[in-house]
Amino acid sequence: xxxxxxxxxxxxxxxxxxxxxxxxxxxxxxxxxxxxxxxxxxxxxxxxxxxxxxxxxxxxxxxxxxxxxxxxxxxxxxxxxxxxxxxxxxxxxxxxxxxxxxxxxxxxxxxxxxxxxxxxxxxxxxxxxxxxxxxxxxxxxxxxxxxxxxxxxxxxxxxxxxxxxxxxxxxxxxxxxxxxxxxxxxxxxxxxxxxxxxxxxxxxxxxxxxxxxxxxxxxxxxxxxxxxxxxxxxxxxxxxxxxxxxxxxxxxxxxxxxxxxxxxxxxxxxxxxxxxxxxxxxxxxxxxxxxxxxxxxxxxxxxxxxxxxxxxxxxxxxxxxxxxxxxxxxxxxxxxxxxxxxxxxxxxxxxxxxxxxxxxxxxxxxxxxxxxxxxxxxxxxxxxxxxxxxxxxxxxxxxxxxxxxxxxxxxxxxxxxxxxxxxxxxxxxxxxxxxxxxxxxxxxxxxxxxxxxxxxxxxxxxxxxxxxxxxxxxxxxxxxxxxxxxxxxxxxxxxxxxxxxxxxxxxxxxxxxxxxxxxxxxxxxxxxxxxxxxxxxxxxxxxxxxxxxxxxxxxxxxxxxxxxxxxxxxxxxxxxxxxxxxxxxxxxxxxxxxxxxxxxxxxxxxxx
Amino acid sequence: xxxxxxxxxxxxxxxxxxxxxxxxxxxxxxxxxxxxxxxxxxxxxxxxxxxxxxxxxxxxxxxxxxxxxxxxxxxxxxxxxxxxxxxxxxxxxxxxxxxxxxxxxxxxxxxxxxxxxxxxxxxxxxxxxxxxxxxxxxxxxxxxxxxxxxxxxxxxxxxxxxxxxxxxxxxxxxxxxxxxxxxxxxxxxxxxxxxxxxxxxxxxxxxxxxxxxxxxxxxxxxxxxxxxxxxxxxxxxxxxxxxxxxxxxxxxxxxxxxxxxxxxxxxxxxxxxxxxxxxxxxxxxxxxxxxxxxxxxxxxxxxxxxxxxxxxxxxxxxxxxxxxxxxxxxxxxxxxxxxxxxxxxxxxxxxxxxxxxxxxxxxxxxxx
Numbered sequence: 001x002x003x004x005x006x007x008x009x010x011x012x013x014x015x016x017x018x019x020x021x022x023x024x025x026x027x028x029x030x031x032x033x034x035x036x037x038x039x040x041x042x043x044x045x046x047x048x049x050x051x052x053x054x055x056x057x058x059x060x061x062x063x064x065x066x067x068x069x070x071x072x073x074x075x076x077x078x079x080x081x082x083x084x085x086x087x088x089x090x091x092x093x094x095x096x097x098x099x100x101x102x103x104x105x106x107x108x109x110x111x112x113x114x115x116x117x118x119x120x121x122x123x124x125x126x127x128x129x130x131x132x133x134x135x136x137x138x139x140x141x142x143x144x145x146x147x148x149x150x151x152x153x154x155x156x157x158x159x160x161x162x163x164x165x166x167x168x169x170x171x172x173x174x175x176x177x178x179x180x181x182x183x184x185x186x187x188x189x190x191x192x193x194x195x196x197x198x199x200x201x202x203x204x205x206x207x208x209x210x211x212x213x214x215x216x217x218x219x220x221x222x223x224x225x226x227x228x229x230x231x232x233x234x235x236x237x238x239x240x241x242x243x244x245x246x247x248x249x250x251x252x253x254x255x256x257x258x259x260x261x262x263x264x265x266x267x268x269x270x271x272x273x274x275x276x277x278x279x280x281x282x283x284x285x286x287x288x289x290x291x292x293x294x295x296x297x298x299x300x301x302x303x304x305x306x307x308x309x310x311x312x313x314x315x316x317x318x319x320x321x322x323x324x325x326x327x328x329x330x331x332x333x334x335x336x337x338x339x340x341x342x343x344x345x346x347x348x349x350x351x352x353x354x355x356x357x358x359x360x361x362x363x364x365x366x367x368x369x370x371x372x373x374x375x376x377x378x379x380x381x382x383x384x385x386x387x388x389x390x391x392x393x394x395x396x397x398x399x400x401x402x403x404x405x406x407x408x409x410x411x412x413x414x415x416x417x418x419x420x421x422x423x424x425x426x427x428x429x430x431x432x433x434x435x436x437x438x439x440x441x442x443x444x445x446x447x448x449x450x451x452x453x454x455x456x457x458x459x460x461x462x463x464x465x466x467x468x469x470x471x472x473x474x475x476x477x478x479x480x481x482x483x484x485x486x487x488x489x490x491x492x493x494x495x496x497x498x499x500x501x502x503x504x505x506x507x508x509x510x511x512x513x514x515x516x517x518x519x520x521x522x523x524x525x526x527x528x529x530x531x532x533x534x535x536x537x538x539x540x541x542x543x544x545x546x547x548x549x550x551x552x553x554x555x556x557x558x559x560x561x562x563x564x565x566x567x568x569x570x571x572x573x574x575x576x577x578x579x580x581x582x583x584x585x586x587x588x589x590x591x592x593x594x595x596x597x598x599x600x601x602x603x604x605x606x607x608x
Numbered sequence: 609x610x611x612x613x614x615x616x617x618x619x620x621x622x623x624x625x626x627x628x629x630x631x632x633x634x635x636x637x638x639x640x641x642x643x644x645x646x647x648x649x650x651x652x653x654x655x656x657x658x659x660x661x662x663x664x665x666x667x668x669x670x671x672x673x674x675x676x677x678x679x680x681x682x683x684x685x686x687x688x689x690x691x692x693x694x695x696x697x698x699x700x701x702x703x704x705x706x707x708x709x710x711x712x713x714x715x716x717x718x719x720x721x722x723x724x725x726x727x728x729x730x731x732x733x734x735x736x737x738x739x740x741x742x743x744x745x746x747x748x749x750x751x752x753x754x755x756x757x758x759x760x761x762x763x764x765x766x767x768x769x770x771x772x773x774x775x776x777x778x779x780x781x782x783x784x785x786x787x788x789x790x791x792x793x794x795x796x797x798x799x800x801x802x803x804x805x806x807x808x809x810x811x812x813x814x815x816x817x818x819x820x821x822x823x824x825x826x827x828x829x830x831x832x833x834x835x836x837x838x839x840x841x842x843x844x845x846x847x848x849x850x851x852x853x854x855x856x857x858x859x860x861x862x863x864x865x866x867x868x869x870x871x872x873x874x875x876x877x878x879x880x881x882x883x884x885x886x887x888x889x890x891x892x893x894x895x896x897x898x899x900x901x902x903x904x905x906x907x908x909x910x911x912x913x914x915x916x917x918x919x920x921x922x923x924x925x926x927x928x929x930x931x932x933x934x935x936x937x938x939x940x941x942x943x944x945x946x947x948x949x950x951x952x953x954x955x956x957x958x959x960x961x962x963x964x965x966x967x968x969x970x971x972x973x974x975x976x
Contacts, residue, residue, distance in 0.1 A: 017915050018907045020787050024919070025903035028926045032896055035930070036889065038937045042847040043885040050847025057844065058860045226864040 180205020277473025
């Protein structure tokens, strides 16, 4: 049957099959055209963008830190140097991709090095996970820590120990306030956009002030890496430019001697050259451990310093004001002599107390000094004499001389954040006319009490003016800044802030009296050094009215210069709550002076 | 007239060899060898290119043998091939080697054979056998049902390896064969609707990593270092090739190993980075030429078996090419499908050349 039935036309069936094959072929060709369209889009339209992406894939930029500039003392001894230090860093790209295993590794690091786990986690999460740049977690690892990390190296992918230059100081607290500390740029500084994350920035002192000079310019390497992040070849390298070198006016030997002399006391020391205003030593105690502040300090250590009731971060030489106490009597004497209000011949009987209206002012010495003239009043620091003298001279005149000697205004020292102190004026009345001075205010001012406030640096500048015959130097800290490639880029020839014109006789008298303070039975005998003519003035500044304060709550001052004939150094010592200036501050000054003039032995080398 | 019992002697057969088809294939294999020779892959190093050429030689022999045998004989033996192929798939579960989480290979001496690759050919022959057998005609729901079962059972086995890519190939090839066999469009439409309605089931049956691949396809920046890494790096490689390519030395994406699977599934991205849009166009034209010759052989075949064998072989190659290039260029989700004649891999090379052998066989016998 089948063979007879007419088969469906063979040609028809073949044509039908042909059409269907053609249809399938058309679909396939259309799909190929879509693919070509996609290739056109990827390679021609978006090609540039993908080219960039592929460069970003393969090119890594590795910064090379420029060594920070070094600060030298006036004799070329380094005050701070750089030393290779170990830094624990994480490389996000090389950490385990598996979050659980990554966190386990971070936990291991936390327990090995006693770093809070949260700190590590935070460090990892603040950068993109494919970044190859190391994230610094902890600077200044000990060799022991390094050994622990190396031991676990295989289990800790992406955890590396880098060697970075780090600040090194002769001792832990060496010149902490003068130099200032260097730390990673904080969030605020990062916001200003001048610094990169992890970059070290001077935060206080000279490190901050001269940061632009000290920082130098980082170099960098453009490296081609493979997919595993392994460097394949160096594409380009830019050499780092080291920071400039700073030559300061500091004498490291004197600085160290002054720090030793202040050991155990809170207070300040300023050593200045009265011939040019050079600051030879600048000490504020208690100091903070400057080496622990370098790099990334841990939070607890930081809080301990910030919350310390002794305020170790405060630079007491310029940021703290004190009543000058009897040191101020030099100003009163100068004013009285120059204005003719008092003469060396006049004598006063000191019975230990002075009555003004309803008030009684006491001398520091029970029973008084007996009959004294100006010379003895200075040497013995007789208050009664100066109460009377002050009233004769008048508050306005004393204030005028005090301001002429630079009190109540900034010294202009290159450290910033300086306080001005205060020389009181009579209070203004409602109608803005000056009220006349009250006798009590003048009496208090005459012995440097009451509202009078000064900084140790102001006292140093003043004492230098007494020593050099009236020249008020701007305290100089930095002599010059040199760049290795360009020589001296900045220098400070010294600036005179003003002159105090007094009769030569007055200068001579003041020096003579100040010499007597130390050498002729005066209050400053504790600073006497045989063979050296030291001149000085003690001061005991009452913090609060004596009735409430315990004994020993007074600030002790000793302001001195030596040798009397051609003064070379001014030494100012302030001991907070130290007691009497003559008993506490003068011996410290003596140690410093002794070191300056007689111990010419070089000190230990920097950083062992 | 029946095919000659003595192969390769009949002069008339040789007169009908499809030289453009062979030419395009050889050009593609050469491009593959050049590309592979620039890659320093794992332990194999530069030998990958030589191994690929060696496999090409083996494949060429297989091609000759296939072409010399009458395809109708092969179709008649299809059920036997199919059972053997299924046995191979089953064997993978018992003696298979696990490579990067998938059991796809069986060790034979120092070689590894991928039964799922070989099975593709068995499947094409089986489908042709089913659609051209007397009992199956005219093609109705029964025939379609039979072919669907014959597809689904091995597909499940292959998915379990897991080798989703190969399993996914079977369906488009079957549809092409059903269309080519003259199935009524109404039935095909019904099949399509049924297929779409099973997609949710497929989603549930998928493995997590497979679902992740689809999510990544929809949103490539979901996980740039994890599951989306391949897709992103492949796009960067292709795109950065721009119009004229970076050349061999400048192809950093592949030379510095940012591109994964670069000698196998992602070889197209390597090629695109080196030779740019122009190079891709040349490559795709070679493939288009190859496929068009295949479709032409199918269209010119005088009887249904020859037409369907040619169509099946061509559809098999076309599906692999489109899925592979589609996934590498980011048009399709990532599934493991090699690029015929380009991707490194012996089984794939062998299967592609046998498919070409089937095409030649049909062409040579179209006037008989």
